[in-house]
Amino acid sequence: MGLFSKKNKDTKSSAGGGSHLNISVSNDGAEYTFTLEGRLDTITSPDLEAKINEVVGDASKLILDLKGLEYISSAGLRVLLGVAQAMDGKGDMVVCNLTQSVREVFELTGFSRLFNIE
Numbered sequence: 001m002g003l004f005s006k007k008n009k010d011t012k013s014s015a016g017g018g019s020h021l022n023i024s025v026s027n028d029g030a031e032y033t034f035t036l037e038g039r040l041d042t043i044t045s046p047d048l049e050a051k052i053n054e055v056v057g058d059a060s061k062l063i064l065d066l067k068g069l070e071y072i073s074s075a076g077l078r079v080l081l082g083v084a085q086a087m088d089g090k091g092d093m094v095v096c097n098l099t100q101s102v103r104e105v106f107e108l109t110g111f112s113r114l115f116n117i118e
Contacts, residue, residue: 020044021047021048022036027055030061033065036048036066037068040072052083052086062087065096066095084114084115
């Protein structure tokens, strides 16, 4: 039994300084949903990157549900851009349920034009 045989896997990252990120991963075949809660910043973004890298080779669709994401930094945006590049030509990447503050960052940085946002 590996990661791919599990339906849900939760990870919590906190390295002090008030940064925390809960990452819930579920899959339905080759469709993976990452639900994020907390802050995606310099401290927590390596955890998300590692979790996505575990499945991106087998994924035909990645859904990033940001309904609980309070904050995203440039480091978090870099991870999302890397995921989009990894999925280019092999499957879809969808970003959904952006909070108002995260949506504003996406619009200010032009990322709202780069991603399929639902």
